[in-house]
Amino acid sequence: MSSQQLRLSDEELIQLCHRVEVSSSLSFEELIYLVQLDERQAQILFATADRVRQRMVGDAVHLRGLIEFSNICIRQCQYCGLYCRNNQVKRYRMKEDEIFATAEHAVKMGYPSLVLQSGEDPFYNTHIERLAGVISRIKNELKVAITLSAGEFSKTDYQRLKDAGVDRYLLRFETSDAKLYRELHPDSQLDDRLQCLQYLAETGYQVGTGFMVGLPRETPEIFANNLLLLKKLNVGMVGIGPFLPNQDTPLKGEASGTSLGTLIAVALTRLLLPDTNIPATTALGTLDKDGRIKALQAGANVMMPNVSPMEFRELYKLYPNKLCVTADQGRDTAIKLVESIGRVVSFSAGHAPLRK
Ligand code: SF4
Numbered sequence: 297m298s299s300q301q302l303r304l305s306d307e308e309l310i311q312l313c314h315r316v317e318v319s320s321s322l323s324f325e326e327l328i329y330l331v332q333l334d335e336r337q338a339q340i341l342f343a344t345a346d347r348v349r350q351r352m353v354g355d356a357v358h359l360r361g362l363i364e365f366s367n368i369c370i371r372q373c374q375y376c377g378l379y380c381r382n383n384q385v386k387r388y389r390m391k392e393d394e395i396f397a398t399a400e401h402a403v404k405m406g407y408p409s410l411v412l413q414s415g416e417d418p419f420y421n422t423h424i425e426r427l428a429g430v431i432s433r434i435k436n437e438l439k440v441a442i443t444l445s446a447g448e449f450s451k452t453d454y455q456r457l458k459d460a461g462v463d464r465y466l467l468r469f470e471t472s473d474a475k476l477y478r479e480l481h482p483d484s485q486l487d488d489r490l491q492c493l494q495y496l497a498e499t500g501y502q503v504g505t506g507f508m509v510g511l512p513r514e515t516p517e518i519f520a521n522n523l524l525l526l527k528k529l530n531v532g533m534v535g536i537g538p539f540l541p542n543q544d545t546p547l548k549g550e551a552s553g554t555s556l557g558t559l560i561a562v563a564l565t566r567l568l569l570p571d572t573n574i575p576a577t578t579a580l581g582t583l584d585k586d587g588r589i590k591a592l593q594a595g596a597n598v599m600m601p602n603v604s605p606m607e608f609r610e611l612y613k614l615y616p617n618k619l620c621v622t623a624d625q626g627r628d629t630a631i632k633l634v635e636s637i638g639r640v641v642s643f644s645a646g647h648a649p650l651r652k
Contacts, residue, residue, distance in 0.1 A: 330564060355638075357592060455499050466533065468504075536558060537577040593637060
C-alpha cells in the first residue's frame with residue numbers, strides 16, 4: 297500500500313486491522329497512513345487494539361506506585377521543565393529514609409509494584425552505592441517489584457542496580473530521528489540512548505522505552521519510524537505521552553501533541569508488540585480529562601498513580617498542569633476509573649515479558 301493514497305474505506309481499514317491482528321507487523325507506508333487517521337476511522341484501530349489487549353494480556357490493569365525521588369537533572373532536554381537551565385524550579389533530592397518510608401507507605405496502600413523515577417541526578421553517578429542501598433532495602437524488606445527510571449548510566453552501574461533488586465528499567469528514546477533527537481537534547485545523541493537500552497537488555501532487565509507524540513518538527517515519517525524502532529527493540533514496556541509545552545523551557549511557544557495522536561500511538565504499539573505492558577500516562581490525562589480511560593480502551597493495561605510526598609509533587613514538573621492529588625485519592629481514582637469500564641485492578645506485580 298502506498299501512503300500516497302489519501303484514504304482507505306472503512307472496509308479496507310478493517311481488513312488491514314485484521315491482518316495486523318494476526319501478523320503483528322505493519323509496513324512503513326502503512327504506518328504513515330495510520331498515524332494520520334482521523335478521529336472517526338481511528339475508532340476502528342482502537343477497537344482492534346482493545347481486542348488484542350484483551351486476548352494477549354487480559355482485563356487486568358496493573359497499578360504501580362510512582363515515587364519521584366529527585367528532580368535534580370544535568371540534562372538539557374528542551375521540552376522538560378526539569379532541564380538543568382530552568383532555575384525557576386526548586387530542586388530536591390529525597391533522603392534515602394524518605395524514599396524507603398514512601399515505598400513502605402505505598403506497599404501498605406496495596407501497591408505490589410513501584411516505579412522510582414528521577415531526573416538524571418549526577419549525585420547518583422558518583423554515589424551509585426547510595427541508590428543501590430535504598431533499592432536493596434526496599435526489595436529485601438518490602439518484597440515489591442521495582443522499576444527504575446533515572447536516565448543513562450554505565451553498563452557496570454546498570455548491573456549494580458540490577459543486583460540490588462531493580463526488576464525493570466524505563467528509558468524512553470523520545471524520537472527515533474537522530475537529527476531531531478540532537479536538536480531536542482543538545483548534550484546527547486540517539487546512539488548513546490540506544491546503547492544504554494542495549495546494556496539494559498544485556499543485563500537482564502525487563503526493558504521499557506517509548507516516545508513523545510507531537511514534538512515540534514515531528515513528521516508522519518518520524519512518527520512511523522518511532523513505532524518501527526519500538527518493534528525492533530522488542531521491549532516489554534512502552535510509555536507514550538503527548539508533548540506538552542512547558543512555559544519554563546525553550547519550546548514554550550510550540551503547539552502541544554494531540555490526544556488523538558497519542559491514542560493512535562498506544563493502539564499501534566499494542567498491535568506491533570501484542571504482549572507488552574503499556575501505561576495510560578498521566579501526561580495524556582493532563583491533556584484530555586478522559587485520556588487515561590481512552591488509552592485503556594485503545595490498548596493500555598497499566599496505570600502509575602503518584603505516591604510521592606505532596607511537598608515534592610509540585611516540584612516534579614516535567615510538563616505544566618500536572619494532575620496533583622494525594623496518594624490515597626490517586627489510587628482511589630485509578631481503581632474507580634478501571635472499574636468504570638468493566639476492567640479489574642491487578643494486585644500482582646504484573647511483570648513484563650522478558651525478551652531474549
Ligand atoms: S526529560 Fe529527564 S533527563 Fe531530560 S531534562 Fe527532564 S528529567 Fe532530565
